[in-house]
Structures are given as C-alpha cells and as structure tokens.
Amino acid sequence: MGAVHPADVPLVEARALVRRAVDKAEQLGLRGAIAVVGASGALVTASRLDHGGPGGMARARSKAWISATQQIPSSEHLRRMTSLPAPISTGFVTASPEALFPGAGGLPLHDADGTVIGGVAASGATVSPFLPTGVAPEVVSADGKPANPEDLLIAYAMGTPYVGQHGDDATRWKDRFGDLTVAPADSLGMKPAPPAAGQHQLDWAIDLIDRVLAEAARQGLRVSVAIVDPGGDPIQQDRMDAAVAGGVEIALATATTAARFGIPSELLAAWCPADQLAALHPAPLLAVPGGIPIEVNGQVVAGLGIGGADPARCAELARDALARTPAPLS
Template sequence: MPHPRDLPLAQARALVERAVAKAEQLGLRGAVAVVGASGALVTAARLDHGGPGGMARARSKAWISATQQVPSAEHLRRMTTLPAPIAAGFVAASPEALFPGAGGMPVEVDGVVVAGIAASGATVSPFLPEGVAPEAVSADGEPANPEDLLIAYAMGTPYAGQHGDDRARWRERFGDLEVAPEAALGMRDAPPAGAQRELAWATALCDAALESAAARGVRIAVAVVDRGGDPIREDRMDDAVAGGVDVARATAAAAARFGTPSATLPDLFGAGAGASSLATLAPTPVLAVPGGVPLLADGRVVGGLGIGGAAPDACAAIAAEVAR
C-alpha cells in the first residue's frame, strides 16, 4: 500500500500566489498558509505590512482543515458543542489547533485530503474593509466576505461563506444595494501581485535556498522572518522531514531577534542554561543551533533566514551562501 504524500510544494505555492494576488486586488494585508495532511507546513507567505500573528493563525486553521479533513468552520461548530474538558483536551493534544477559527478549507486531490489552506492577518477577516467596492466583494451577485473570497479564489472553487451571515455584513455596509451577477468581480481573475516588495525579497531568498539544497542533493525547509521573528515566507521541499520547518523557523527567529547566527548564541550567552533560557524570553520559539543567519540592510538587522531538515552543517552552509 503506497504511503500518502502532502500536496507538492509547487502546487501549494500556486494556491498561495493566487490568494496573494486577490488580497492585493482587494487591498488586504495578512498571511496565507498551506499545511500538508501530515500536519507539517508546506508553504506560507505574508503580504507586506501584514503584521505579526496572522501567519500563526492562518497556519493553525490550515492545520485543522488538513488534519481533521473538514472546513475549520465545521471544526469550530463541533468544538463549541463539546463539553469544555473535551474541547480543552483536543487543544492540549493538538497544539497547532490553538486558533480554531473559521476560514480554513481542506484541499483534495482525487478525493483524498492532501492539505489545508487558510488566511488571516491584519486586515484579512470576514468584515468588509473601508472603501471596498461592492462589486469586489460580490460573487455571482451575492455578498462575499474577503477572507473566504481569498480562499475560494485560490482554490478555484465556487464561493461559499464560512463566517456566518455575509448578507448581514453587506446590509450594514451597503444597505439594500444589489450587484448584478455579471457585474460581480469577486471571483474574476486578479492580476499577479506586484506591490509586495518585502514578500518578493523573502521569496527570492527562499528560492535561492531551495536551489542550493537541490544542487547539494538535500531536502530542506526554509524560513525568512522579520526582525521580530514573525515569518514572512516559509517553504518545505517535497518529502523534506516535517521537523525541518520548526528548525528553520526557530533558527531564523534566533538570528533575527539577537542579530547573530543562531549557532553563536551559546558562545554569547553560555552553552548551558544561558542559551537555552533565551527561548523563555522570546514570544516566538528560538533555537541555538546552526542554520540561522541575520539579514542586514544598510547595516541594520531586518530579519533572519533559517534552514532546517538536513544536517546542521549543511543547513548553516546553505544559509550563509544565500545571505551573502
């Protein structure tokens, strides 16, 4: 019996690119994540000025949809009907499900769930943003909320609201205004995103790391984070180990938050409790092992690059090569 595989990186990236394009068209700022059915992240991207926290929320909802194989809205409905001890036990046993919000959707190939996708962030929500044109948040003439619109557009599936009463939110913003189906723009093609300069920078770094790893014959995960350690872009190569994602994110955060390669933290803060206790100070996991390097612009730290999934020396070499 063949072993299952997660959605391939190339296909997952295509979903994220479509969601980012639609988000830019709508003027939204946030993050989009695709998590494999294994529960390991495949890819994720944060739009410029998306703010910290959205990536973690998107990843959580995508994890729920991928592993529970239902829309996260259905999972939320079930959780709210369970006795509190059972609901709390689920979260304790499933730490990636810390944010059981609506909006995540399972991704199927040939009838099998291979991933989940979700969006969240600064202005990615079910609420209609100020100044949005009614035609832009209408799908076939019916009200559509921006968050669910992003995901439906990315997947190429008919729009279906996951956040309750779209029409009530529509009436609050637009009153009795009606949009003719032929005038609705919500599911129309969006041009490729062209205004995401920070995301493009992070994507180029990840691309370079993936190319370097392929040339070396190793499978890795790569993360680029901002100066606070929040991810901007993350990718995991096909069949790369699941834990590589966590190592990449944590070494990138260590390098960004402390402005030094992650491997040097024990030298700076002590090889024992000193370096290990740094993780208790940071709001995001940090890891003091080889693989993470700070990213500089005009002499200041603007982020971190982390590599995981291969031998630590190989990860460190790829990170140093890419960050040069």
C-alpha cells in the same frame, strides 16, 4: 490502487495556490498571511503580505492544520468544539497544540481522487470576514451575491465556488452597502485578479528562498527554509517535497534566533542560556547552525533559517544564498 502512504500537497501546487490568494488579497486591499499545511500536519508553504504585521501567520497555520488533519472546514471544527463539553475541547487542544486557533476560514485540499492532501487558510492584520473601508462592492460580490474578503480569497485561490464560512454575509453587506445589489456580470470577486505588484518584501523573500531551494536540490538535500522579520514573525516559509517535517521548526527557530539577536544562530549559546530565553518570549529560539541575520545599512531587517539537513550544511546554504541575493529594501 492508491498510494500506500498518504501524500502532502506538492510544494509547487501549494505555492501557486498561495500566490493566487496573494493576488486576490492585494486586489481586496488586505494585509495578512496565507498558509498551506500538508495532510501530515507539516507546513508546506506560507506567505505574509507586505505590512501584514505579526500573528496572522500563526493563526492561518493553525486553521490550515485543522482543515488538513481533521479533513473538514475549520468552521465545522469550530462548531463541534463550541458544542462539546469543556474537558473534551480542552483535551483536544492539549493533544493538538497546532490547533490553538480554531477559527473559521480554513478548508481542506483534495487530490484528483478526493483524498485530503492538505489544508489552506488566511488570517492577519486586515484579513477577516468584515468588509474593509473603501472596498468596492463589485470586488466583494461573488456571482451577484454578497461575499466576505477572507473566504473570498481562499475560494478564489482554490478555484472553487464561493461558500461563506463566517456566518451571515448578507447582514455584513447590508450594514456596509444597504440595499445595493451587484449584477452577476459585474461581480469581480471570483474573476481573475491582476498579479500582485506591491509585495516587494515578500517577493524578495521568495527569491531568496528559491535560491536556497535550487542549491539544496543541486546538492541532493531536502530542507525547509524560513525568512522572518526582526521580531521573528515569518514572512515566507517553504518545505521541499519529501523533506522531513521537523525541518520546518528548525528553520523557523534558527531564523528567529538570528533575527532577534542579530547573530548567526549558533552563537546564541555563547551569549545566554537559550532555555531561559524561551521563557521571555514565545518566538522559538535554537542555538544551532542554520540561521543568519540579514542587515541593511547596519540594521537587522530579517533572519534566514534552514533546517532538515546537517546544520553545518544548512548554514553554508544560507551564507551562499545571501551572498548571491540583492539586499532587501530598507
């Protein structure tokens, strides 16, 4: 008999999947974000490659949410949305605000019994189905057939055979490489990628979050953690197994508040009305304890936020983790 309650993909499995995608993305010369959402619809983990730029994380998370909750590839969801009458498709987005970007590329994740336990997707500055300038044909070939970078890194991360989700790979290949063919033995698309070695900001963020998660576990807390750049765009996000779903948004909002204003998140209310600030920028803001700015040489370079437990304890976790973590490179 299966579990009574649906389960989200465990954090350790989701982290490993994202790391494989990061390795492949670096090999392909891509910069963007990869997100894993649980079957519950709550984010499990997400990583942004160095110099990935803002916006990609939100798109990746939306496509992963669609695949996890609708239990289909996001390309199939897109086909359905574009064939439905406008009132229905508009109503779906209204009822499902995390499905704002119904693009192709997201795939559901299954457990050993075939039950959907999550969804994964990638997007960002140069993460797309188009072949990047200078890419070697062998790298974007899967078993001797044309592939596209976005779908390739997801298939590689999942360890499943490559299937294009973005239309005609052959046409894009011909536009770039003409009639060139690559023998299956020479195709590198699904072969092991070297471990990513140039993700210094991401690696620093993961190390900091790992310190938070280890201390939270020691204290018997289940929390979510976010690290964002100075503009509030996420660099790394993680939710501990069995942590409440709402902690994801709390962590992101407190981290964003700390990063954008350069103050601990609880001090924002003394500066200005948070409800009015929300109308000025789409990044979430929350004036409760849990968010701490991160500075290098007096300049704010990131924000750390923790949510899902008592805010005072979350703030203490954040301060302790920062005190024990080397500062990021300026």
